[in-house]
Amino acid sequence: MPGFIESLLAAPAVAPALLIGSLVAVTSGVVGVFVVLRGQSFAGHALGDIGTTGAAAAYLGGLPALYGFVGVGVLGGLAIEGLGERARERDVATGIVLSLMLGVGALLLYFMTQRTDATGGPVAILFGSIFTVDPSIALPVALFSLLALLLLGFLYRPLVFASVNPQAAQAKGVPLQGVGLLFMLALAIAVEESALVAGALLSTALLIGPAAAAVRWTRQIGAAAALSALLGLLAVSVGIALAYQSYFWPPGHRGWPVSFFIVLLVLTEYLLARLLPARAARRPLPRRKEAA
Amino acid sequence: MRNLDPLRVHEDSVLDLQGVAVHLGGRAVLQGIDLSLRPGEFVGVIGPNGAGKTTLLKIILGLLRPDEGTVLVAGRDVRAARSLVGYVPQSFAPDPDLPLRARDLVALGLDGARWGFSLGGQRRRAKVEEALGWVDALRYADQPVGRLSGGELQRLLVAQALISDPRIVLLDEPLANLDLRSQGDVVALVGRVAHERGVTVVLVTHDMNPLLSVMDRILYLARGQAALGTVDEVVRGDVLTQLYGHHVDVVRVHGRILVVGGADAESLTCNTCDS
Numbered sequence: 001m002p003g004f005i006e007s008l009l010a011a012p013a014v015a016p017a018l019l020i021g022s023l024v025a026v027t028s029g030v031v032g033v034f035v036v037l038r039g040q041s042f043a044g045h046a047l048g049d050i051g052t053t054g055a056a057a058a059y060l061g062g063l064p065a066l067y068g069f070v071g072v073g074v075l076g077g078l079a080i081e082g083l084g085e086r087a088r089e090r091d092v093a094t095g096i097v098l099s100l101m102l103g104v105g106a107l108l109l110y111f112m113t114q115r116t117d118a119t120g121g122p123v124a125i126l127f128g129s130i131f132t133v134d135p136s137i138a139l140p141v142a143l144f145s146l147l148a149l150l151l152l153g154f155l156y157r158p159l160v161f162a163s164v165n166p167q168a169a170q171a172k173g174v175p176l177q178g179v180g181l182l183f184m185l186a187l188a189i190a191v192e193e194s195a196l197v198a199g200a201l202l203s204t205a206l207l208i209g210p211a212a213a214a215v216r217w218t219r220q221i222g223a224a225a226a227l228s229a230l231l232g233l234l235a236v237s238v239g240i241a242l243a244y245q246s247y248f249w250p251p252g253h254r255g256w257p258v259s260f261f262i263v264l265l266v267l268t269e270y271l272l273a274r275l276l277p278a279r280a281a282r283r284p285l286p287r288r289k290e291a292a
Numbered sequence: 293m294r295n296l297d298p299l300r301v302h303e304d305s306v307l308d309l310q311g312v313a314v315h316l317g318g319r320a321v322l323q324g325i326d327l328s329l330r331p332g333e334f335v336g337v338i339g340p341n342g343a344g345k346t347t348l349l350k351i352i353l354g355l356l357r358p359d360e361g362t363v364l365v366a367g368r369d370v371r372a373a374r375s376l377v378g379y380v381p382q383s384f385a386p387d388p389d390l391p392l393r394a395r396d397l398v399a400l401g402l403d404g405a406r407w408g409f410s411l412g413g414q415r416r417r418a419k420v421e422e423a424l425g426w427v428d429a430l431r432y433a434d435q436p437v438g439r440l441s442g443g444e445l446q447r448l449l450v451a452q453a454l455i456s457d458p459r460i461v462l463l464d465e466p467l468a469n470l471d472l473r474s475q476g477d478v479v480a481l482v483g484r485v486a487h488e489r490g491v492t493v494v495l496v497t498h499d500m501n502p503l504l505s506v507m508d509r510i511l512y513l514a515r516g517q518a519a520l521g522t523v524d525e526v527v528r529g530d531v532l533t534q535l536y537g538h539h540v541d542v543v544r545v546h547g548r549i550l551v552v553g554g555a556d557a558e559s560l561t562c563n564t565c566d567s
């Protein structure tokens with residue numbers, strides 16, 4: 001085992017993959033808790049898909065995919081939030097923005113396939129490219145993560161209030177729209193970063209899975225966010241290790257996709273949380289005191 | 293609007309509405325509402341569905357601007373008086389998995405609108421503890437809110453609304469979905485806490501009977517109009533007949549009051565019956 005870990009860390013693409021993956025896992029884990037609280041999984045998933053359009057455009061323009069993902073994701077997120085104020089409107093708005101962007105994205109992905117030098121491009125965008133990504137992208141990823149986490153730190157109390165009890169929050173002067181818009185920014189960053197790791201199609205898994213498990217295991221939002229980040233870290237690092245190991249596996253000895261392992265691990269965490277609700281809250285409440 | 297005792301309009305009132313009218317969707321939802329509430333007063337707001345009860349609360353909260361008239365809270369414009377108003381919204385049903393303890397929910401009423409994290413602190417914790425004590429919720433203070441009963445949640449919301457030391461607290465149908473005994477408990481608790489703290493209570497409900505022992509005045513809303521006075525002044529056949537615009541009888545049985553409308557107003561009969 002120590003031998004495996006040593007050789008894992010010594011492999012050239014693994015250390016940057018672990019670094020970038022960890023940054024992404026923590027950001028997605030923390031943001032994901034609020035996505036679960038606010039019931040915005042659909043928007044989160046849509047942002048991943050929308051990001052493909054940006055990534056394809058960035059690719060065609062010779063830029064790192066990250067900038068395309070984040071740029072278009074942020075615009076898409078703001079459009080979704082701006083178009084739909086209430087939860088139901090927001091789902092409709094999400095659907096509309098999603099289909100529009102996917103249409104453009106399909107065209108761009110098609111252009112990519114026409115370019116002979118771009119054989120791996122569409123696959124990297126859709127399924128992740130953590131081992132092939134340029135290590136120098138770690139710095140912008142770190143900065144984006146920092147931005148998203150600072151934003152959440154700034155929003156923390158009004159965001160909790162607005163997510164839990166919006167009418168009371170509004171009455172207390174919480175600007176629901178402003179909070180929603182700023183949260184969307186953090187969400188777009190988290191989703192698009194994890195698209196880089198797990199691929200656009202599976203970025204939701206990293207966003208929702210650890211958070212949904214953490215929420216069942218904790219009774220405070222801060223604790224849920226910490227646990228969610230930890231579960232995300234676990235899934236990403238074990239996933240990367242397994243993907244590295246899979247280079248020795250059939251069929252082609254070319255390695256299985258990291259996203260497969262990550263999603264499998266995230267799903268396991270979630271199922272465990274469903275099966276073993278470890279939260280001490282399960283203990284029965286003391287008997288209700290008779291009215292005095 | 294009939295204010296049946298003009299002498300009750302004082303200058304030191306906590307809430308003043310004058311000539312308030314609201315139009316929504318091209319319809320007058322409220323019109324000509326005048327009212328003035330004293331410190332520490334408990335006012336029950338009764339009226340059929342769609343009478344404008346929630347709309348009235350939104351105006352007092354400054355979430356809705358009236359098309360006509362003025363609204364003053366403690367003599368100030370509502371927007372400047374936000375911190376003086378506590379609010380318990382009409383519906384609150386947290387997800388069973390929500391990772392939020394009872395005490396965290398209450399704390400939101402204290403500083404939930406401030407940016408950033410709470411730095412915790414002894415005083416904040418003590419304040420939350422105190423508010424939990426007001427509503428007898430200390431025993432489930434550390435339970436996640438998603439697992440609490442309707443009555444337990446309602447107490448927490450009352451604590452959340454009162455923790456910021458408001459002058460007036462608005463409760464929108466806090467008794468809905470509670471059994472008769474919990475209704476009695478919540479009403480008694482709101483009445484007691486408000487009385488002790490000198491807070492004016494405006495409580496919206498469909499059934500006035502649980503309020504009869506604590507309510508100082510009743511605000512009866514129908515057809516966008518209001519009648520304000522004591523129960524004996526307002527809940528009378530002639531007053532309500534005029535308010536509703538058709539014949540209404542008021543029946544008193546076993547210390548309970550039933551408002552009985554004509555055949556065309558079935559909802560009236562049910563408003564004040566036990567469901």
Ligand SMILES: Nc1ncnc2c1ncn2[C@@H]1O[C@H](COP(=O)(O)OP(=O)(O)OP(=O)(O)O)[C@@H](O)[C@H]1O
Nearest residue numbers: 316317318321339340341342343344345346347348
């Ligand atoms: N945004 C809106 N646009 C148009 N009409 C509205 C709007 N909000 C409320 N209304 C109408 O105003 C009327 C009063 O609504 P309100 O919610 O104040 O009633 P309510 O007395 O609280 O009823 P309930 O007992 O059902 O809670 C209703 O007829 C409602 O349809």
Ligand SMILES: [Mg+2]
Nearest residue numbers: 345346382464
């Ligand atoms: Mg209402």
